[in-house]
Amino acid sequence: MSWAAHDLEPYAIQRHSKLKLAFVPVLIGSYAPDLMTKWFVYGINIGPWQLKADNPIQFHRGWPGFGFTHSLTFGLLVGLVIWKVFGSKTWGIGFLVGHWAHALTDTGDTVGTQLLFPWTQHFHVDAWAYAGQVGRELDAAAYFSGLGGMWDAVWIVYGLYSWRVLTREYFDKYIVPADRFWGWAGKRVSQTALLTLYRAAFFYGTTRWIAWTIWAHVLHDYPYDLSWGGPHWVEAGHP
């Protein structure tokens, strides 16, 4: 899986796109594949019951399972529905772009994604170990000890270098005009609240990268392993 990359890619996509992309649907698209699935990979507790997939890898990325949520096909379909059924081309295209970024980024691990679902071939580069099946904290320790965490670091460094996309001036000049959502929301909350909302994903991606890195390597002694497919001290998942 990728962690902070999914939070930060939308800012870079919006900044560099030749299309007039609306930021919010790009961000929602970027989050969409994991929104309904990742909780069941790790398991959630509702009272005395725990809901958890028996086979987290198949549930999350495979078939039968919810692997189709990580396919380019799914992103295209949902984007079309948003455009044609709900009538917003801006949101449809934005969602598609964000979703495809997520699907492609997740090919970086050892499980990969079924990009061309219903063809169930997994496309995976194996750069870092998929470890969702071992539980969320060990998954975090593993991710932030391998090339996946470094992949996130690239986005964070680039994001910090491009910090001006988070300024009020940039928000007012480029983000607000691209999407009527901000005008609608602006009638209900202050401009400062909107700006804070816009900055939130960047904040989340960057701070949790720092927090997990400190947790894994300062509070605990998980070793870094930046070799391909690592860290090899965790049992990597495969399709």
Place this chain on the structure above:
Amino acid sequence: MRLRLTRRSDDAFRFPRRNQLPTLALYLGAAALYIGIGLITQDFLFSVVVAIGYLLIVAWLVPAVVRRLR
């Protein structure tokens, strides 16, 4: 050779201006607190919804209340 004054891109890198430093400090403080809470209880780090709510409180609501009380 003629020199032409070109306009800097709106998002080209430059260091923050002095009037942007209070905002930067606010977000750095919010980040430090978020990281601290997350190190104590890792559940805090798993939800983007929690992070959005946290940031809205710390970076918008609290400063707005402080300004109103002054």
